[in-house]
Amino acid sequence: MRTPSSDGRWLLVVELFALSALANAYLIAPASVLPVVMSELAIGAAAASWIVSVVFGIQILATVPVGFGLDRYDTRRFAAAATLAIVAAGVWGVASAATGAYYSLVASRVLGGLGSLVFWNAGVSVLGRSFDDRRRATAIGVFTAGAPTGFALAQFLGPRIAESFEWTLTLGVFGVCTIVPFAAFWASSRGLDVAVGSTTRPPKLADVSLLFENRVFWAVFVMGMATFSLYSFLNSWLPTYLTEHLGATLATSGLAVSLFPAMGVFARSGGGFLSDRVFGSRRRPVTMLSFLVPVPVVVAMTHTSTVAVVFVLVVLSGFFIQLAVGLLFTYVRELVRPSVATTAVAALTGASSLGSFIAPIAAGVLIERTGSYLPAFLLAALVGFVGLATAYVTPEPTAVGTPAAD
Template structure:
């Protein structure tokens, strides 16, 4: 005979269930963030050993830079199709498959590097880029669905902070790994945190990754791409990522060539720019959720509003301490938008196509990241650093204008 549950048993189960659910949710956030951190480190780490790659493979700076850049290009092309697939499948399984693809890409790149096969390295990196965009889009989608509205932007901000953490990890440890094991080993090293992240993520994600009922129709998919609101937030992501990559790409060169600082000092100074993103991307969601009661537009307006005057006046600063402070402020301001925009865009569409909206945001944002260093370099070559930073300031002003036009979720 099956024993009957008592009232106290039921009340205890009811009381404990939300606690267990909350715990598993934040373990899910931790696991997805760790996977993303490993992939971000894999993405940037060749930049830390570029001289070794050039010497070993006998390639020029453009070809060596493509070993990093090919992942951005792949993400721009692949992101939207990935989002459409995620809206029709289980994001939990997609995350696990992406980690498996990273393992294949890492081993492939390591073997190609040891054999001096440049084209094969690029192909492996393109495969890794596909894995990265799956993890990024699926991670944002799952975290957004797992966390309630009052904490959603904060949780997504924590997840997106995995990007700058991974960049710092890759840049800082890449040369050490190359010195100890040879430079091709950098393609293998960051498989480990991704696998550990999957081990944390998998049990915590049970029940969070399933599809949302029937697959969205082509009409619903098309509605995302036709939405003026989605495009406005997409443009905000494009402008934000353009500023982020412009300063990352040309800030050090300006300090070295324009102000005469050593390359080592310039690199350390500019490193504060992405590093502050760990605080900024989390703060963007927290400020939006807590200070502005879930409104997204005020944070984005402050983001571009603070960055614009600092970028316009950046070349007027000469003091090293002042330059560090200004770069911290610009980095903090710009990255407020980078984390929040993914929460923003998915709240503007039907939940059935939320992953498609996030994928669209990723694709548009990374297009800005791909274009900005090239355009910035062209301006620097033709007119110098001061016009280039003035153009960056104008981009931030354009961000203010676009943010002013963007609607609030639920208030369209």
């Protein structure tokens, strides 16, 4: 086994970024053509929403077992299996949609969701082992920017693929394309020590038990859930809020909302850079900033009726909410034993998925019962405040002490 060179490390970042982008494009692609999907399959909004949301639901259930496996076994083989799964899911989904087989399509999305989950956890794991403390947050931050890049790619190309070719292709084309960056990753990672499982002894169930008794781990867990709750709430309800409450056109609200995830391309990379270069590898200043700004911004959204002002607030919230996304996955690795680092990353992924799953539903219940958006936005601000308080009391990894090697 050999250690990757400096150029080799950044090549891994590029390859894993591309894998993540295409996997996330696959996840969100049905949303870009959802009206067509509903019409062609003759299904309602609730049934259509499951085509998108089922991938996140399966990730909540499978994330810790996947992380435990990545800590014990060869990461390259896991990535190969994930690529096979997401390619198969893409082909399966296209075939199911073409024959109008709704339940088969949903089942294919479960398989694809598992594949994308492995890509995410494997990427964080490999890059976490490839870079030292001075560059780790920057590298993982760049990698996590693949998710919003994939979302933007699918939202932009999905309707065009449907118009120019066949709408069913939208459901699978991005998954099939993961073959290209995976092939590059497979070639460049051959023989690298960072591309296998944990370099220490394989974790035991007792190690995982100790992980879940770690109070600092739970603090990062809370911050991850709070971050993705805010992200999911605004992504889900801003379009309706802008059209119904402010009277914006669908085109205007669509433009405003597209800016929100797009800011993640800069924020997720920038958060790691700020932590590594500006704050001397300290994590707390960035995590605190990621909540300190969004709390008043979310409240301010309910106190303006000017669309131009809302655009500014969307850009601010989109940037700062996503500022610590990549950093949190670095942070959690540095707080736990090396043998369970990927398991910790996977658990944080589960927290993120849980926040993404719950927040839009809770907001919808509040809006429906009160007839107002204000309680939902205030609840979002409260979630942000909880995240800020947690960030304030969570120590730096150096204060906790470097976990002993196993």
